[in-house]
Amino acid sequence: MKPIALIGFMGSGKTSIGQLLGKKLAYPVIDLDEQIEKNTNMTIGAIFDTKGEEWFRNKEEEELNKWTGKNVIVSTGGGIISRKQSRIRLKQHFHTFWLHASFEEIMKRLVEEDGTRPLWQKSKEERKELYLKRESMYKQAAHYMISTDGRKKHEIAEEIIHLM
Ligand SMILES: Nc1ncnc2c1ncn2[C@@H]1O[C@H](COP(=O)(O)OP(=O)(O)OP(=O)(O)O)[C@@H](O)[C@H]1O
Numbered sequence: 001m002k003p004i005a006l007i008g009f010m011g012s013g014k015t016s017i018g019q020l021l022g023k024k025l026a027y028p029v030i031d032l033d034e035q036i037e038k039n040t041n042m043t044i045g046a047i048f049d050t051k052g053e054e055w056f057r058n059k060e061e062e063e064l065n066k067w068t069g070k071n072v073i074v075s076t077g078g079g080i081i082s083r084k085q086s087r088i089r090l091k092q093h094f095h096t097f098w099l100h101a102s103f104e105e106i107m108k109r110l111v112e113e114d115g116t117r118p119l120w121q122k123s124k125e126e127r128k129e130l131y132l133k134r135e136s137m138y139k140q141a142a143h144y145m146i147s148t149d150g151r152k153k154h155e156i157a158e159e160i161i162h163l164m
């Protein structure tokens, strides 16, 4: 079977839903952000500060490639769709689910800035610009879009299983 990939903006629920799916389907769950932190021995914040975003994107792309063809659920980072090659890979080699949340919903979910999301540490206008710029990229990479606003996490996980 192709691996499952969860994509979506920061705060869309990739980590939470990935964990639930892993329990329900008894598949290993791979969180790409966690893998990068483990393999580089650096936090995402430190990587952005000292190495820059391009360096991080290279690591992210390598990580995605590594899990291609494996029986796993992959929770991606919010910007995995930035690179065309990764969008193509997600479409061709994964069952890819786009967890969609409105910008207003994400603002509510990420109200407490904990410093772990460097690209969220911006003005509201810049956050919105990034959000809008990425919508079409998620669409290109995904097989299904799942609306998450106002929905329980269990219900979202069940919908994904049903679609599989
Ligand atoms: N369907 C939902 N309803 C309400 N809150 C949710 C829902 N999904 C996720 N959240 C909450 O939003 C926050 C972010 O969720 P989570 O870390 O799973 O998102 P993420 O997409 O992995 O984010 P990031 O890419 O920034 O790491 C958490 O506090 C989580 O509990």
Ligand SMILES: O=C(O)C1=C[C@@H](O)[C@@H](O)[C@H](O)C1
Pocket: 009, 010, 033, 044, 076, 077, 078, 079, 080, 116, 117, 118, 119
């Ligand atoms: O949306 C993004 O570009 C990011 C989201 C996070 O998951 C991390 O991958 C990192 O903070 C970048």
